[in-house]
Amino acid sequence: MTIGTLIVRNLRRHLLRVTMTALGIATVILAFNLIVTTVRAWYAGVEAAVPNRLITRHAASLSIHLPLAYRDRIAGLDGVTGITYANWFGGVYRDAKGFFPQFAVEPASFLDLHAELSVREDERQAFLSDRRGCLIGRRLATLYGWKVGDVIALKGTLYPGDWEFVVRGIYQGATSTTDETWMLLRWDYMNERRQLIDPDRAGTVGWYVVRLADPVRAGTLSAAIDAEFANSMAETRTETEQAFQMGFVAMSGAIISALKVLAIALNGITLLVLANTLVMAVRERTKELAVLRTLGFRPSHLAALVTGEALLIAGLGSLLGIALTIPANALYAEMVGAKLGNFFQHMNLYPSTVLLSASVTLGIAVCASAIPIGAVLRRHVAYDLRHVG
Amino acid sequence: MNQPAIEFRRVTKSYFRGNQEVPILRDFNLSIPAGRFLAVMGPSGSGKTTILNLVAGLDRPTSGTIHAAGVTVSQQRESELARWRARHIGFVFQFYNLIPVLTAAENVELPLLLSTLAKRERTTHVQAALGLVGLSDRLHHYPRQLSGGQEQRVGIARAIVSDPTILLADEPTGNLDRSAAEAVMALLTRLHLELKKTILMVTHDPRAADYAQEILHFDKGTVS
Numbered sequence: 001m002t003i004g005t006l007i008v009r010n011l012r013r014h015l016l017r018v019t020m021t022a023l024g025i026a027t028v029i030l031a032f033n034l035i036v037t038t039v040r041a042w043y044a045g046v047e048a049a050v051p052n053r054l055i056t057r058h059a060a061s062l063s064i065h066l067p068l069a070y071r072d073r074i075a076g077l078d079g080v081t082g083i084t085y086a087n088w089f090g091g092v093y094r095d096a097k098g099f100f101p102q103f104a105v106e107p108a109s110f111l112d113l114h115a116e117l118s119v120r121e122d123e124r125q126a127f128l129s130d131r132r133g134c135l136i137g138r139r140l141a142t143l144y145g146w147k148v149g150d151v152i153a154l155k156g157t158l159y160p161g162d163w164e165f166v167v168r169g170i171y172q173g174a175t176s177t178t179d180e181t182w183m184l185l186r187w188d189y190m191n192e193r194r195q196l197i198d199p200d201r202a203g204t205v206g207w208y209v210v211r212l213a214d215p216v217r218a219g220t221l222s223a224a225i226d227a228e229f230a231n232s233m234a235e236t237r238t239e240t241e242q243a244f245q246m247g248f249v250a251m252s253g254a255i256i257s258a259l260k261v262l263a264i265a266l267n268g269i270t271l272l273v274l275a276n277t278l279v280m281a282v283r284e285r286t287k288e289l290a291v292l293r294t295l296g297f298r299p300s301h302l303a304a305l306v307t308g309e310a311l312l313i314a315g316l317g318s319l320l321g322i323a324l325t326i327p328a329n330a331l332y333a334e335m336v337g338a339k340l341g342n343f344f345q346h347m348n349l350y351p352s353t354v355l356l357s358a359s360v361t362l363g364i365a366v367c368a369s370a371i372p373i374g375a376v377l378r379r380h381v382a383y384d385l386r387h388v389g
Numbered sequence: 390m391n392q393p394a395i396e397f398r399r400v401t402k403s404y405f406r407g408n409q410e411v412p413i414l415r416d417f418n419l420s421i422p423a424g425r426f427l428a429v430m431g432p433s434g435s436g437k438t439t440i441l442n443l444v445a446g447l448d449r450p451t452s453g454t455i456h457a458a459g460v461t462v463s464q465q466r467e468s469e470l471a472r473w474r475a476r477h478i479g480f481v482f483q484f485y486n487l488i489p490v491l492t493a494a495e496n497v498e499l500p501l502l503l504s505t506l507a508k509r510e511r512t513t514h515v516q517a518a519l520g521l522v523g524l525s526d527r528l529h530h531y532p533r534q535l536s537g538g539q540e541q542r543v544g545i546a547r548a549i550v551s552d553p554t555i556l557l558a559d560e561p562t563g564n565l566d567r568s569a570a571e572a573v574m575a576l577l578t579r580l581h582l583e584l585k586k587t588i589l590m591v592t593h594d595p596r597a598a599d600y601a602q603e604i605l606h607f608d609k610g611t612v613s
Contacts, residue, residue: 001495003502009490291486294445295500295547296475298468382442385482 003301007308010281021277022317028266029321029357034332035263036353039256041336042249044346048177049242051215053113056225057207057244059235062088065204066234073228074210079221082211084109087187087204091154091163093144100140102154102183104190107135113211116174117182123148123169131189133168137180141170152183159194177346210238267364270314274368278310282372289376290384299377306376307369314365318358325349325357392456394423394555394587395444400453402439413439415611417453423554426581426588428598431607437591440607441557444589445478446470458554475503479548479586481577483560485540487532493519493543494528500551518546522576538569545576549586556580558590562597574600 011018040047056074058064068085075083089102103110107128111117119127119135126148127133136146146152146167154163165185173180187205195202212221222238229236239247249256282289289302326349333347397419403412413436421427429437442448443455446462455462458477465473487496494515501511519525522542532540541561548556558577562570578600580586590601598604605612 001491001498001502005495006488006491013490287486288488291480291482291488292499293471294447294474294478294480296471296473296478296503298471301503380448382439382448385442385447385486 024273025317026320028270030324032357033325041346045245052212053241054210055244056236056238059237068203079213081213084113085205085208087206090158091156104187116178117171118174119169119171126168134165135169135184137182138172139180271364275371278372286384290381293381303373306373310365310369314361318361393420395421396456398454400450403451424585426602428590428601429605435607477554479553479556481548481558481561483563485544492529497546497550518550522546556586556588
């Protein structure tokens with residue numbers, strides 16, 4: 001026999017209570033994991049950002065465009081190894097629900113700078129040679145059942161009218177965080193029609209993507225680009241791609257903060273539930289714990305008994321919670337994907353999320369055991385030996 | 390001259406009920422030589438159990454000093470006392486106080502978990518102790534599967550398994566019928582005679598006290 005044997009036997013005294021507590025913890029773990037998965041999905045764009053890319057946009061707003069003429073001036077700056085540009089197209093497929101990100105891009109340079117968009121060479125060439133062509137992400141193709149050669153009809157919102165694009169290729173993300181819901185169409189085709197319907201904005205771009213030779217110089221080069229266009233009609237704001245993506249996340253800051261608070265509150269519930277179970281268990285064993293002290297058990301032994309019990313209950317709850325999270329997350333991802341697939345395409349349950357929830361719970365178990373341990377050690381052994389309970 | 394196994398020197402012990410001081414022991418002196426079997430008798434509330442608690446270091450005297458098994462108990466820190474208790478003190482309780490989720494063998498093994506003995510050695514000690522109290526065939530029985538007398542014998546086996554210097558028994562027959570009580574007292578006598586244990590027993594039962602070498606009558610904090 002070991003002290004561990006005693007811990008396990010103690011757990012079995014009130015199986016129903018221990019099971020209910022473990023189930024409570026499992027539920028909290030499940031909810032915690034789903035919340036963390038949601039928050040991480042929000043940050044997927046930030047995680048996918050490449051460190052050697054800068055985004056240059058209009059200093060006032062992303063909705064105000066920049067002259068195409070800036071391209072060569074930026075490209076000429078020291079430390080710039082590549083540049084491309086893009087416009088938000090903003091079309092809808094069938095109706096307003098048929099929304100997904102569409103970018104009008106300069107195809108060769110855009111694909112050159114976005115190496116994470118993996119596309120077959122023949123499809124790449126087909127896209128480069130067809131002004132009405134487009135590239136779509138794998139998830140988008142799956143969502144709408146599109147394949148190479150299909151024609152996608154969009155209704156323009158920013159650029160009114162009916163637009164048709166031929167799918168020339170389907171790209172795959174090189175990493176798990178690469179967005180596979182984009183539709184890339186050609187800027188020159190869009191600009192050509194824009195000259196007719198909105199001549200004032202013809203020849204402008206929404207933003208530039210700048211590739212750096214050295215990511216360490218991101219700050220210096222951002223400042224150099226913005227200085228280049230200071231006091232001009234269209235001043236720029238340049239930041240890393242990560243900071244640019246964070247700007248979009250920040251728009252949902254209140255919701256994300258609320259989710260984080262909820263996750264912390266859930267752990268607070270675990271602490272209280274577990275502490276309550278332990279306090280009850282220790283109170284029932286007041287006399288036994290006093291007897292152990294008469295046998296020579298030290299305070300550290302009693303602390304080990306209580307903490308061991310807390311860790312076992314929390315461990316059981318964690319295992320159960322993780323086991324429940326795997327199918328629940330799949331269901332959740334499917335449900336969210338059906339409604340918000342273009343916003344939350346990475347509802348992945350990462351091992352680090354599971355590890356985080358389990359570690360937090362075990363940490364909480366140690367904290368929860370401090371309450372009954374404190375009570376036990378403050379008690380008077382001689383009184384406790386007379387305890388009737 | 391040999392040092393006594395237990396010695397109380399001018400020990401006073403009081404409890405407080407609210408602001409009111411309730412004296413339990415007053416200038417109490419006691420010396421028990423090693424290997425002695427002493428019974429303490431007295432009415433309820435006379436301070437008998439307090440003596441046991443003070444010897445084991447489970448309670449502190451208000452004043453005075455207590456020596457037991459080579460240390461000044463009243464001056465030890467709690468962690469030192471715990472180690473000392475594990476080595477030198479065996480406790481037998483009126484209500485046995487076995488851990489209900491452990492078998493007889495596991496209950497007896499509990500004090501040995503604090504020692505450096507290997508599993509096999511612990512098993513040998515446990516079997517010897519349970520053999521000594523006549524329960525070799527009840528090793529894997531849980532307390533609920535034992536009679537009161539058997540439970541008390543397991544309690545005695547647990548108290549002696551680590552071969553302590555002093556056995557403290559608090560009403561060891563108080564919850565037993567006559568025949569079980571006689572068996573328990575015969576066992577304690579045997580431990581005293583054969584293993585030379587110093588035994589300090591508190592009891593209400595004059596027949597149990599008769600097994601001791603010496604009887605101390607205690608009332609209102611003093612020996613009468």
